[in-house]
Amino acid sequence: MTNALSKLLKTRDWLLADGATGTNLFNMGLESGDAPEMWNDEHPDRITRLYTMAVDAGSDIFLTNSFGGNAARLKLHGAEKRARELSRISAEIGREVADKRDRTVIVAGSVGPTGEIMAPMGALTHELAVEIFHEQAEGLKEGGADVLWLETISAPEEYKAAAEAFKLAGMPWCGTMSFDTAGRTMMGLTSADMVNLVEGLANPPLGYGANCGVGASDLLRTVLGFAAQGTDRPIIAKGNAGIPKYHDGHIHYDGTPELMADYAVLARDSGATIIGGCCGTTAEHLEKMHEALSTRPRGERPTLEQITEALGPFSSAADGTGDDDDGPKRERRGRRRG
């Protein structure tokens, strides 16, 4: 492996990823409803500031401002033809920020979901999904991203399509899913299911894991679920800084920097190697997380009780894995078609 992330992973036993993109751009004046990716072109200074904030706070990896930079998402803003260009610029700005440092900083090209449901349930075919992801991947590659970073995925089919697209682009990648529905993804995938999905791919990611979701506690339960599968692939934990609250026309997340510091250390103890935040995570949170990871000793793998004690309750009693999995409770009558 010659890519920068693999090299860095060989020298370190934990890496700090970045925090929120949307939350931080809002704080810089992004209007509700506008596409953040437009700022790559219109306000590159602000995107430079976004990345710099994370790197200054100690992040080893930061994600580019290209989460919604695929054609399916940009279509809403009439910018579907700019997917490759806007993605490229997001990575170019990132490259500049990263190359100014005397330590290795990884530019991770963010790729978010298409926002569409895949066939046969929805209209998006596998071929088209691959094409959409491939176009964005090429843009991020041109811009100089070290690695592609798929995030907030719910459907296994979409994860597979992205893996295929990233192979076409010849880029190493990482990929996380959002476990926001009773401990599973919206499409019903459990943490154990995701490990099977990842290990079964022809082009598996360098690291995999969970991002966004509900709160920090839920995210760590998911990480424990990954770790229980016992594979060696690095696990990524990027949880939200608490729960969103509405205040004076703005969204604030209720997770304090201190809570996120505890979360970061618990994530490492749970088995995660790459640790960061998601929505609501500001530079202040990242600084505390960096400090905690640098100064606090590693501990035993926490129990579910220890997680809730430190970070608050889970959003659901079970997450569909292990002994908790009761399966469908309903008595079935005779099925006529198998």
Add this chain to the structure above:
Amino acid sequence: MSEDQDEIILADLSDEELVEQMWDDLYDGLKEEIEEGVNILLERGWAPYRVLTEALVGGMTIVGKDFRDGILFVPEVLLAANAMKGGMFILKPLLAETGAPRMGSMVIGTVKGDIHDIGKNLVSMMMEGAGFEVVDLGINNPVENYLAALDEHKPDILGMSALLTTTMPYMKVVIDTLVEQGKRDDYIVLVGGAPLNEEFGKAIGADAYCRDAAVAVETAKEYVKRKHNQAATA
């Protein structure tokens, strides 16, 4: 189980058995079987409204409960809703002809800037599954779209959905506009979407936040009932 054992002839079932079988078929998302079941019940002289409420809405209520309880997930619900749609397609013109009672109506759409319509579509389908009339405005709606649709359709409920923290504040823009124009109390306003919560719903002045599509249906029924009661006592 072998094919032979599994084979059930719908037309041979009693009314009661057939309805229960249709609940299972809805649960399994079997569209053709649902269409067949609807036609059989109609042939047996069932009123379209009874077919809707007992067979279809009854079945979707089970799907909704299991979705709410984390037993079923989006793919299964989409299949069930698709089967329901097959049955509704047959019943809709008949319901209109027979002047069947209405559960209520809803105008729904994702707010400006938000193209994530999976949740909104689920709510639409589950509301239709519960017998509501739904006017779906699709994605990315500025306040003008909501206002025009409210004026045109005079629904009981306005539903707004947002999946992004970047778009959820726009719900307040819509509600504030309704307040300014003195129309806020004409509608039940329900909001939903992954990053929202009850506190947010209250803060922006919605009637209720609905955690998922199943809860949206339950909440809608409760509020419409309350609204009708109020109208009756007013």
